[in-house]
Amino acid sequence: MAKLEFKLVPVMPYTLFNGDVKYSKYSIGYLSSVKGMLRTASIFGFRTLFGEGYSCEELFGKTCPELSDEERKKLRFFPCPICRTYGMTGLRGCKFIVTNIKEVMGGIKEMKYRFLYRRPYDLKVSKEPLRVSVICDETFKCNVFVILLGLYYINKGIIRLGGFKSRGLGIFRVEIEGDEWKKLIEDVNVLKGHLEKCLSE
Numbered sequence: 001m002a003k004l005e006f007k008l009v010p011v012m013p014y015t016l017f018n019g020d021v022k023y024s025k026y027s028i029g030y031l032s033s034v035k036g037m038l039r040t041a042s043i044f045g046f047r048t049l050f051g052e053g054y055s056c057e058e059l060f061g062k063t064c065p066e067l068s069d070e071e072r073k074k075l076r077f078f079p080c081p082i083c084r085t086y087g088m089t090g091l092r093g094c095k096f097i098v099t100n101i102k103e104v105m106g107g108i109k110e111m112k113y114r115f116l117y118r119r120p121y122d123l124k125v126s127k128e129p130l131r132v133s134v135i136c137d138e139t140f141k142c143n144v145f146v147i148l149l150g151l152y153y154i155n156k157g158i159i160r161l162g163g164f165k166s167r168g169l170g171i172f173r174v175e176i177e178g179d180e181w182k183k184l185i186e187d188v189n190v191l192k193g194h195l196e197k198c199l200s201e
Helices: 032-050 058-062 079-084 101-106 143-155 178-184 188-200
Strands: 004-012 021-023 029-031 095-098 110-113 121-126 128-134 170-177
Touching: 004 143, 004 188, 032 079, 032 095, 032 143, 032 188, 101 178, 128 143, 128 170, 143 170, 143 178, 143 188, 170 178, 178 188
Parallel strands: none
Antiparallel strands: 004 128, 004 170, 021 029, 029 095, 095 128, 110 121
């Protein structure tokens, strides 16, 4: 098993809704919007660094099991690295757990967002850091690097969480445990080299 631990520290508040959260009996939260943000960031990273053919969603707007035989031929890998890391029908991806979900939900506040020519809009936002634990099996050995690629673009503020992203909300700074992982999300060229090597094996 491979494991990553990181903290998403808000630079700006982010929108969060109770419906996004599922509680387990151990008070561990499965926050689908966090996993979705990471998936989007990894797709963006592959498209930016490697070009087309690494993500079914980026090419066709659907996941690998939904592709026709002709569509599959246009992917460099099948299933693509995104589906193998984050999951698809018939394949469970890495597990993403927000370990401080009670603090996050307890920190939700009402915020009025003011438009120039419209009434203020009521938002539910939080400024609590998100502590995330990721557990992956080693069936696909590249999955940690795929996630780190996503974290790189989140740390740059390019990929954001929740609503009102175009208004400046949902920006995070990434704090990750482990010096090796820190170096990789600071230097995307080194990270790209790791991914190239891993995908070629």
